[in-house]
Amino acid sequence: MARRKPIIAQRSLAKERKPEEMRPSNAERSAYFARREAAKVLRSTLQGDARRRAVGSIKSLVYSPSIRNKKATFALVCQTLKRLSVIKDVMEEANVLSAKWKGVSLYGDAEKYLMLKKDALHSALSRILSRKGVKNVEDLVALDKFSEQKPRYVRVNTLKIDTENAIRELRQEYEVQKDDMVPDLLILPPGADLHKHPLVTNGSIFLQGKASSMAAVALGPKPGWEVIDACSAPGNKTLHLASLMKGKGKIIACELNEERVKRLKYNVKLAGATSILCVSSCPPPICIRKIPDKLKILLDEIMRISPMRSKPSICVLLYVEVKHGDFLKLDPNDPSYSKVRAILLDPSCSGSGTAFERLDHLLPSHSAGHSDHADVRRLQKLAGFQKKVLEHALSFPAVERIVYSTCSIHQIENEDVVSSVMHLASSHGFQLATSFPQWPRRGLPAFDGSEHLLRTDLTTDKEGFFIALFVRKGVQKPKDYERNAEDHTDIAGRTKAYKPRKPLNIFIAKMLKVFPHPHFKLPRKKTMELISQDI
Numbered sequence: 001m002a003r004r005k006p007i008i009a010q011r012s013l014a015k016e017r018k019p020e021e022m023r024p025s026n027a028e029r030s031a032y033f034a035r036r037e038a039a040k041v042l043r044s045t046l047q048g049d050a051r052r053r054a055v056g057s058i059k060s061l062v063y064s065p066s067i068r069n070k071k072a073t074f075a076l077v078c079q080t081l082k083r084l085s086v087i088k089d090v091m092e093e094a095n096v097l098s099a100k101w102k103g104v105s106l107y108g109d110a111e112k113y114l115m116l117k118k119d120a121l122h123s124a125l126s127r128i129l130s131r132k133g134v135k136n137v138e139d140l141v142a143l144d145k146f147s148e149q150k151p152r153y154v155r156v157n158t159l160k161i162d163t164e165n166a167i168r169e170l171r172q173e174y175e176v177q178k179d180d181m182v183p184d185l186l187i188l189p190p191g192a193d194l195h196k197h198p199l200v201t202n203g204s205i206f207l208q209g210k211a212s213s214m215a216a217v218a219l220g221p222k223p224g225w226e227v228i229d230a231c232s233a234p235g236n237k238t239l240h241l242a243s244l245m246k247g248k249g250k251i252i253a254c255e256l257n258e259e260r261v262k263r264l265k266y267n268v269k270l271a272g273a274t275s276i277l278c279v280s281s282c283p284p285p286i287c288i289r290k291i292p293d294k295l296k297i298l299l300d301e302i303m304r305i306s307p308m309r310s311k312p313s314i315c316v317l318l319y320v321e322v323k324h325g326d327f328l329k330l331d332p333n334d335p336s337y338s339k340v341r342a343i344l345l346d347p348s349c350s351g352s353g354t355a356f357e358r359l360d361h362l363l364p365s366h367s368a369g370h371s372d373h374a375d376v377r378r379l380q381k382l383a384g385f386q387k388k389v390l391e392h393a394l395s396f397p398a399v400e401r402i403v404y405s406t407c408s409i410h411q412i413e414n415e416d417v418v419s420s421v422m423h424l425a426s427s428h429g430f431q432l433a434t435s436f437p438q439w440p441r442r443g444l445p446a447f448d449g450s451e452h453l454l455r456t457d458l459t460t461d462k463e464g465f466f467i468a469l470f471v472r473k474g475v476q477k478p479k480d481y482e483r484n485a486e487d488h489t490d491i492a493g494r495t496k497a498y499k500p501r502k503p504l505n506i507f508i509a510k511m512l513k514v515f516p517h518p519h520f521k522l523p524r525k526k527t528m529e530l531i532s533q534d535i
């Protein structure tokens with residue numbers, strides 16, 4: 001069937017009207033396009049949903065290049081989906097879903113047709129409202145169990161700002177509460193749009209959900225540890241680890257996907273976690289001996305402003321090494337990993353627990369958890385991979401703690417994976433431990449010990465997440481490890497320094513910060529000025 005010309009085109013062809021009447025205003029044009037674009041996205045989403053086949057998340061459809069007015073289209077799609085059951089009920093009640101309706105082209109005529117039926121639709125809505133005993137459409141929507149909105153969680157990047165200062169800044173615009181379980185996690189009202197907030201754009205806070213923030217806390221790395229984040233992009237948990245380690249230690253952030261590595265590197269840099277160096281007067285345990293010229297100038301300047309007893313040196317406090325590669329290919333017996341004490345394992349999964357984030361709950365058949373044959377095969381394949389990475393993590397000799405996490409609600413990716421490695425885990429001396437013992441929702445009773453596991457619930461917590469914590473006690477630490485552990489805190493209160501693997505000059509070029517040691521009483525502001533001038 002030939003498509004009719006859009007209203008705008010029809011209008012512009014109408015010769016008998018005056019030009020100022022013919023031309024729609026900018027607001028009209030943009031509303032018209034947003035309605036058309038929203039209709040297109042809704043059609044793909046609802047058709048995909050009807051066939052139980054994901055055509056992409058609503059966000060990915062709206063943010064595709066073909067959509068011009070993304071913000072308005074997204075708002076229209078969400079608002080329509082949120083009210084979809086009400087819209088359907090009203091249409092049925094008003095009997096507008098007749099044979100006549102089915103013959104109507106969706107390009108423009110549908111809108112005109114509905115405007116003609118406006119009175120009938122209004123009275124149908126009034127009848128439904130009085131039947132359900134509610135006052136307005138919002139109350140009708142609120143009867144839906146998924147309508148309750150998820151609060152906006154933000155995690156403070158304590159490498160850049162302390163939590164109290166972040167709260168003070170955010171309170172200028174929003175109500176802010178501290179989460180009672182995850183330190184430095186703040187709760188803001190649902191719908192708080194922080195994407196362009198300066199604290200977000202400068203990496204002082206990260207938009208990260210509560211469940212996802214629980215994984216790094218469950219791992220509990222100490223400042224100065226060496227940790228592997230096995231499947232790390234875009235780096236939310238890597239950077240959370242860096243904060244929890246108070247900017248001291250080493251994190252090897254491994255990521256297979258090249259595109260995602262770029263995002264990871266960007267986020268590591270944004271968070272100020274590339275490497276954190278400390279300027280000190282006494283030689284640190286490992287120091288950078290070949291200091292590049294630019295840094296030498298800086299150090300001389302530091303000497304000039306704040307006289308030191310000896311020439312200052314630099315030690316690395318935190319080093320986040322982004323490794324583009326397959327975690328399964330890291331050799332656990334390579335001496336480079338002999339000091340790794342903790343592994344965070346957050347492998348690719350079905351993502352079924354993020355249905356709320358993907359706005360799936362707005363879809364009519366809300367099929368998170370529904371699986372057909374293809375889905376089952378896909379889940380089995382994912383579970384096979386998840387088991388492999390978990391087995392691999394268990395084989396690192398000095399590792400004491402492993403967190404396995406997924407944003408899936410499926411037992412096959414969660415309890416079943418954990419249960420399948422329990423034999424191997426205990427042969428390596430690992431046991432399951434209870435993370436967040438105060439949390440009420442634990443693992444499904446799939447095997448003895450599943451009460452140690454942690455789950456968050458898609459309906460109650462608006463996010464389905466899973467955490468298993470493996471702990472090994474009495475690990476035989478390598479000799480040099482013991483020695484370094486003693487070095488962890490030196491007389492000046494600094495932690496052990498780490499030697500970068502990359503050529504020194506590249507490493508220094510990546511340096512983001514130089515912290516003066518408090519003993520030298522060098523004003524931080526002055527140092528930061530020097531850094532921005534010199535590096």
Ligand SMILES: C[S@@+](CC[C@H](N)C(=O)[O-])C[C@H]1O[C@@H](n2cnc3c(N)ncnc32)[C@H](O)[C@@H]1O
Nearest residue numbers: 231233234235236237255256257326327346348
């Ligand atoms: C669930 S995401 C990780 C999210 C991340 N932990 C965060 O909090 O930002 C899983 C990541 O693992 C990566 N990945 C998949 N297989 C991998 C492998 N064999 N080695 C390393 N990374 C892998 C994927 O590309 C994906 O970026």
